[in-house]
Amino acid sequence: MYLTINETAEYLSISEEQVKALILEKKIRALYDGEDYLINKDQFKTHFEQLEKYKELIDEYMKEPIPEDPDVKDED
Secondary structure, three states: OEEOHHHHHHHHOOOHHHHHHHHHOOOOOEEEOOOOEEEEHHHHHHHHHHHHHHHHHHHHHHHOOOOOOOOOOOOO
């Protein structure tokens, strides 16, 4: 499925200017049909999957209890 620059900006929650800049920097692959750029939506699938995995890892890490330090001495 191909998206226009406007649809891609909405999908990624960024501005159209940022999408155009990413296309010109070749960070987003796009086809130019003579009038407008067309962007394949599937190229973002892996990126979003990796973000979800990263979020899950962060959540797991934040839920781990802090281990007690055996070298801590009571100074009272």
